[in-house]
Amino acid sequence: MNNNRNWRVVSLISISFFIYLIFSILSFAFDIKWEPFEKVNLITDVFDKEKKSQLAQNNNTDINSPNQNGTSQNLVQDFELYKKPQFITNFYKGDSVNALAKFAEKLHQLKSTKKGKIRIAYFGDSMIEGDLLTQTLRKLLQKEFGGYGVGFLPIHSKVAGFRQTASVQSSGWETINFMDKGAKNMYISGFSFSGFGNGTFTDKTITAPPSLEKFLIYGKNNGGSIDFDGNSIPLEGNELVNAQLLSKNNATTFKLKSNSGNIPFYGVSFESENGIILDNFSFRGITGVEFRKIDEDFLKAVQKANHYDLIVMQYGVNLLFRPNDTDYSYYTKNMTPVLEKFITSFPNTDILLVSSADRAFRYNGEYQTAKGLPNLLETQARLAYDHHLAFFNLFQTMGGENSIVNWANQKPALANKDYVHPNAKGADILAEKLFHAIMNDYHNYKPKTETAE
Template sequence: MFENKNWRVVSLITICFGIYFILSVLSFAFGFSWEPFEKVNLITDVFKKNDRESTEAGKLAKSDPKKQNLATDFELYKKPDLITRFYKDQNVNVLPHFSEKLHQIKSTGKGKLRIAYFGDSMIEGDLLTQTLRQLLQKEFGGYGVGFLPVQTNVGSFRKTASIKGSGWKTTNFMDKGAKNMYISGFSFSGLGNSVLTDKSVSSAQTLQKYLLYGNAGGGSINFNGSNVRLNGNSLVNSQLLSSDTLATVNFKSNSAAMPVYGMSFESENGIILDNFSFRGITGIEFKKIDEDFLKAVQNSSQYDLIVMQYGVNLLWKPDTEDFSFYTKNMKPVLEKFNKAFPKTDILLVSSADRAFMYNGTYETATGLPNVLETQAQLAFDYNLAFFNLFETMGGKNSIVGWALQNPPLANKDYIHPNAKGTDVLAQKIYQALIKDYKKYKPTTPTAK
């Protein structure tokens, strides 16, 4: 009798399981849905999980094309005039977010695309970036010089802007113990005043003027003769002060403790390219800016492309060939940038050529090939785009040739391209960006 009862229980469970299973399959196949039944649906969790895993895999594949099993070739870093992520397939678009935004602006004439261009003295005074900005704005729209610091000691030869500031207390990358300067490498405080002029625009163009500052704490500034209360208690805040045809602004801080970073002069739509030059650095200085601060920068400014052009300052001795220290210090910087700017394309631009005197003749630094390989390896490891500036300008001893030709394209320090030379490099970078953009295939409904 006991065994017979067990058999009945097993039979009942089997029949119920069969009914539930058939109903689960039918509900999935014909789209039948009833909330109480969904809680006991035997297959919905399986398919939801698979869908979720598929979605996550798709996101990973989009953010990291290596997940798409694309074959790579590290040696591509040696090619001139090429922005690469080391994919053998040369038809793959390697700056997808940047290209999608370019396509949107080109198609609609609406929206802003913001570029942060970091570098050392090679881009000081808006060299290179002024030409790149002009080329991009001509093709995709927009005007305005972008970010200007409130004070600088190196702006006397800048053609695109005038920066006159006084009374500011300055903190920068080179100060011991300094932390969380703006991404320009500077932070200003005190009761300083500044007169800033955008020289790149015509008198008829309407310019939006945004002040960038830290925790306002109820502070204010005097802007063109009127007191303006500042809002925002984030690490980085952006406030529109005016939108008019005035290309010159005069402002004074009324709050000594409030950090002030600079002002952006920009059009309502189009390309905005910010020059962030800092003499003598290599990029590792960004270790002094923490991830939360970088996230606050992105929340206030929304960069679509970040360019980092460094390298020549690693070659401060003619015989230096080991750059493992640079890898060690740059890895956490790049990891931090990837986390703080997850939807932003990041492009590493390699060192340009630099020469030292060997046996009475100026020649390319013996350690420069190692610098290039080190920078390319960092780009490869962190899934960043890479552009070989050294090979693009002509490779070995090109800086010597540039300095000696008539008219010269470089100074006879055999380090710095001059204004004509940086114009050439800007055109090369622009052409490489456009070449990659032409590989982009619109995929989103908006783009289509």
């Protein structure tokens, strides 16, 4: 009789565990949220730990190890570091911690040898449209570490007349972009161009370069060609992304015409042979989640064609489109797969998340910082913290609460009266502050030969 009872107990436990396991698998596989399962889901706990471990490994970060320079200090994480202005953090406390250790090492090598390129992709919305902020950051970095050239230019641009650092005059192109329904695998600029278009491209950042490399960036082709300054040039390479050198001389302008209607063209680039190359990738109205339309293989092809050493993502103001919003948990859910995809596709690249700047709405008859901004900043910082990425608080750096109002109302004004966008003067100030933060982080870098001693 007792054996029969024991068998029933074992059977009941086994059946219960099996049902519990099935529900755990279904909950994890289909992202079913049920509060009783949140803290005890068997599958989620295991896979979340594995996922975080893998992401940390891909991003060359181990929270239980010394910092990436090899120093022997004990590192302690501190999430509250995100509140500090004019400071790039990876949330580790310490006097000599590098937030951008891989980038700092490459800067050190460039500074020492004067050889090689360091390429930076700076993503953002209308806050950097027309090369605002990035034009000054590029200039400061190139002055410090060498290099010249405006970098990437799209084949066609609606804000070409606004941009001071380059000229893009083009016509005849068919365009797809992030906002088109069903569109996918645009370039990382958010655009792709095709058809029998033409254009004239000019780099205005330098007038008499000793030598300037001009590249065309395009997608898969089947023996296509272009006219470059009146000469027919066959397109080489048939990768998802190709970067072909068109010329290397002191010319700062050229003309291009497509002879193939079905090849996706992405842009051109003006670059020095060595030094800093900073590409502006602005797209008005986005938040970063739009990169879900670009798959991982395409991102890996981008990195293969043009190796990026630092990726900067500056988003946020477009999440503040309703004055009383305070919950941005949906952004965490939508942005997490984007960041994971970038971490996997650019495994040896530092990624810096730049927070939203200040944005104001009218409350009780006067403009004040958006109610939800503190929550948004914490959400963005938590994304960086959870994914072992670096973080820069742009809101606090520009002065914190009501800074956009103060910037817009002071004389001379540093922001527009839309209480959203810093103007050219304000963007220059933010660029200088970010540059100094990068330099402070760089100065914490200890070359491996020194740390070995």
